[in-house]
Amino acid sequence: MAAAALSAAERRRPWLLLSPTLATLTMLMIAPMVIMFVYSFYTYLGGGRDLPKLTSANWIDFFSDPYYHHFIWQTARISAVTMVLCALMGYPAAYSIAMTRFRHKWLLLLLLIVPFWISFIIRTLSWIHILGEQGAINATLRWLGLITDPLPMLYNEGSVILGMIHFLLPYMILNVYVSLEGIDRNLLSAARTLGCTPWQAFREVTLPLSLPGLGAGSLLCFVLAAGSYVTPAILGNPRDYFFGNLIYDAAMTELNWPMGATLSIVLFVLLGAIAAIYSRYMGLSRIYKGLSR
Amino acid sequence: MRARVAASEGIWGWRAVNAASVLVYLFLFAPIMVTMLLSFNASQFGGFPMTGFSFRWFGVLLQNDIVLAAVRRSLILGALTSVICTVLGILAAMALVRYEFLGKEWVNTLLVAPVLIPETVLAVGLLLFIRWLHAPRTFLVLLLGHVMLSLPYVVLVVQARLIGIKRVYEEAALSLGANRLQSFREITLPLLMPAVLAGILLAFTISFDNVTATLFWRPPGVETLPTQIYAMLRNSISPEINALGTFMIVITVGLPLIGGGLARYLARSQR
Numbered sequence: 001m002a003a004a005a006l007s008a009a010e011r012r013r014p015w016l017l018l019s020p021t022l023a024t025l026t027m028l029m030i031a032p033m034v035i036m037f038v039y040s041f042y043t044y045l046g047g048g049r050d051l052p053k054l055t056s057a058n059w060i061d062f063f064s065d066p067y068y069h070h071f072i073w074q075t076a077r078i079s080a081v082t083m084v085l086c087a088l089m090g091y092p093a094a095y096s097i098a099m100t101r102f103r104h105k106w107l108l109l110l111l112l113i114v115p116f117w118i119s120f121i122i123r124t125l126s127w128i129h130i131l132g133e134q135g136a137i138n139a140t141l142r143w144l145g146l147i148t149d150p151l152p153m154l155y156n157e158g159s160v161i162l163g164m165i166h167f168l169l170p171y172m173i174l175n176v177y178v179s180l181e182g183i184d185r186n187l188l189s190a191a192r193t194l195g196c197t198p199w200q201a202f203r204e205v206t207l208p209l210s211l212p213g214l215g216a217g218s219l220l221c222f223v224l225a226a227g228s229y230v231t232p233a234i235l236g237n238p239r240d241y242f243f244g245n246l247i248y249d250a251a252m253t254e255l256n257w258p259m260g261a262t263l264s265i266v267l268f269v270l271l272g273a274i275a276a277i278y279s280r281y282m283g284l285s286r287i288y289k290g291l292s293r
Numbered sequence: 294m295r296a297r298v299a300a301s302e303g304i305w306g307w308r309a310v311n312a313a314s315v316l317v318y319l320f321l322f323a324p325i326m327v328t329m330l331l332s333f334n335a336s337q338f339g340g341f342p343m344t345g346f347s348f349r350w351f352g353v354l355l356q357n358d359i360v361l362a363a364v365r366r367s368l369i370l371g372a373l374t375s376v377i378c379t380v381l382g383i384l385a386a387m388a389l390v391r392y393e394f395l396g397k398e399w400v401n402t403l404l405v406a407p408v409l410i411p412e413t414v415l416a417v418g419l420l421l422f423i424r425w426l427h428a429p430r431t432f433l434v435l436l437l438g439h440v441m442l443s444l445p446y447v448v449l450v451v452q453a454r455l456i457g458i459k460r461v462y463e464e465a466a467l468s469l470g471a472n473r474l475q476s477f478r479e480i481t482l483p484l485l486m487p488a489v490l491a492g493i494l495l496a497f498t499i500s501f502d503n504v505t506a507t508l509f510w511r512p513p514g515v516e517t518l519p520t521q522i523y524a525m526l527r528n529s530i531s532p533e534i535n536a537l538g539t540f541m542i543v544i545t546v547g548l549p550l551i552g553g554g555l556a557r558y559l560a561r562s563q564r
Contacts (some may be wrong), residue, residue: 018400021381021444025403028441032418035425085360089317096314106324117545121519122502126324128530129331134340143342150397169415171322198303208340227411230505232528244413249418252509257424264417268410275409284302 001109033268040262046253058262068246068263072270077227078157082164086221087214089165090172094213095206097173098180109177112170124163124234129161164225171224172217179208179213219278223271233271243267330544332535340349340530343516349537360537363521370517374439375496379439382447383485385479389448390455410444415441435510435517443496443504450495451452452553454488455481487556494552498545 038246040058043051062068097108115123130136131153153159183206191201229244238245247267251260335345354360404508407415419438424428448542458481466476482489504519511520518541525534 010395012536014388014392014394015393019382021385021404022400024381024437024440024444025407028419028437029407029415032415032422035422036418039421041418083309089313089320092310092313093317096307096310100311111318111322114546115325115505117498117549119502119519119538119541119545120327121502121522121542123325125522125526125530126328126538129327129340129535130324132340132530133396134338139341166321166324173317180412198524202306208426223409223411227413230508230523231414234523244411247413247417253418257421260417261421264414266392268414271411278359291450 005097021153029275036261036264039258040197040265042258042261044256044258048257050258054095061259062266071243071246072242072266074240075226078161078164078240079222079244082225083218083222084166085165086168086172087218090169090217091176091210091214094180095175096175098177103247112173112177113169115170120167121230121234123167124231127159127166127235131162154235155237157236157240159230160240163235164228167231168221168224171220174211175217175220176213179210179216183291185210192278206224215278219275223275226271227267235260296300325542328535329539332532332539334532334535337532350532351540353534354535354536354540357533359516359534360518360521363516363518366515367518370436371412371497371501373436374443374500377436377440378447378488378496379492381444382451382496383489386455387450387481390452391460401480404448405445407441412442412505413509416506420509427507430510432511432512432515435507435512435515438506438510439500442500442503443499447492450492451485451488454485454491458484458487478543487560490552490559493547498549501545 036229041054043053043055043057045051075202088254097105098110100108102108128135133150133152133154135154137153138147139178141147141151186203187209188201191205192198196204227244229242229248232242232245235249243263244267247260247263250256250263319467330342331340332350333346333348334343334491335347335349336343346470347357380484387405388394389401413431416438419434419441420430428434462480462484466480500521503517504523507520508523513518516524518537522534522537
């Protein structure tokens with residue numbers, strides 16, 4: 001009897017410990033998402049006013065207006081380019097950190113984490129100092145006498161991509177590094193003993209075994225890139241805007257909350273679907289691992 | 294002969310990889326270095342050329358009341374966020390590591406969800422909820438929002454450390470007559486301290502740095518440090534922004550380095 005009572009209390013205890021966190025997340029995330037879904041069917045009256053009269057007008061608007069479709073494709077395209085470039089730049093770096101015999105390897109890893117501590121907005125605007133009219137590149141070229149008028153390198157798709165890579169690259173490198181670090185070195189020695197060239201050993205052993213990390217890093221890069229709106233706002237032209245910028249404009253500038261809700265749901269569903277397909281095949285646990293470092 | 298070709302192929306490949314790696318580090322840090330360098334520029338423009346070395350813009354910054362108010366607000370916001378997140382995070386991590394229960398997977402997924410959902414979506418959601426409740430957009434909304442964004446990271450950090458602390462220590466305390474609270478306070482918490490410090494710093498940094506969601510959540514007319522910089526960028530990049538950047542980098546990089554060193558020292562002295 002006493003044992004049963006104890007086990008009931010015991011069973012309740014984890015929920016008791018979790019209750020403040022669950023209450024917070026329910027209030028701040030789950031309830032708002034539900035309300036957001038309902039709100040996407042509200043009627044927009046104009047001038048920041050809306051009515052709780054259900055209509056599908058916002059959704060019809062979204063599905064019929066090519067303006068929105070254009071920005072979805074643009075977001076997907078630029079994010080995909082960013083992701084591929086992150087993989088191409090991040091893989092060699094992760095490989096050299098994982099395989100190095102350098103005694104202070106921890107320093108190399110620390111240097112990858114330091115960018116996470118530096119203000120995101122400062123990191124983003126620092127590209128203005130590199131690419132801008134008064135930036136380092138133009139100043140150098142002018143000093144060398146190679147140009148008289150500054151080259152326009154800022155506020156285009158390229159500068160947006162550079163800014164994105166700059167903040168996403170550490171995620172990619174850390175994820176690839178974790179999976180490279182987990183590879184049994186004996187496999188490589190075995191491959192070499194059996195007559196593989198270093199390049200063959202890399203292609204046949206290391207690369208396939210590091211694909212899960214590359215996949216996790218790529219997913220993170222794509223999802224984080226596609227969800228952003230500050231980078232395009234600072235380093236881009238309105239032509240280069242992302243879907244997130246449309247959400248900001250709808251909700252905060254036009255105060256068209258029903259449309260803001262509709263567009264948010266769209267972004268949530270699209271990126272959620274990508275993450276779900278990914279986790280179906282690869283599992284999300286690797287991503288948590290990458291994040292907890 | 295073939296072996297020698299293969300070996301030299303390996304060496305050149307390795308050199309190429311290392312060179313690429315150096316370039317990647319350069320890519321990551323050069324823009325930040327340039328910004329810090331320009332904050333000591335005597336010129337009244339934010340960019341190149343450097344016309345001389347000066348601390349002038351830090352002095353100007355110290356007299357800018359709007360910026361100082363934003364700094365103060367960001368510090369308060371970060372401190373409150375980190376305290377709330379740490380308390381909630383420790384409780385949640387205890388439940389997830391020390392107990393087996395039905396629906397644990399679901400709870401785990403829910404806890405990490407705020408990381409995977411785009412900030413824009415979370416931001417609009419919370420604002421719509423506030424609007425639906427006819428509640429005003431106050432500082433509290435901003436604070437709660439930051440708690441939501443930082444909480445997953447704190448839970449993950451505390452969880453990772455808690456897994457490494459063996460249950461036998463707690464069980465020993467319990468069998469010696471301590472109650473659960475005592476055993477937590479005397480045994481678990483001191484062992485958990487490095488993770489708690491790391492969690493506090495992490496939550497503070499995330500809050501102090503956040504700009505995307507804060508642009509949605511800030512009450513009308515209220516700016517945190519990052520949104521203040523964002524607003525200042527509208528005109529042009531001023532030397533004051535560079536000085537502010539250097540100041541922020543010194544705080545957000547310096548604090549974790551000191552904290553990390555301290556945590557390492559604590560962990561070592563316990564062993």
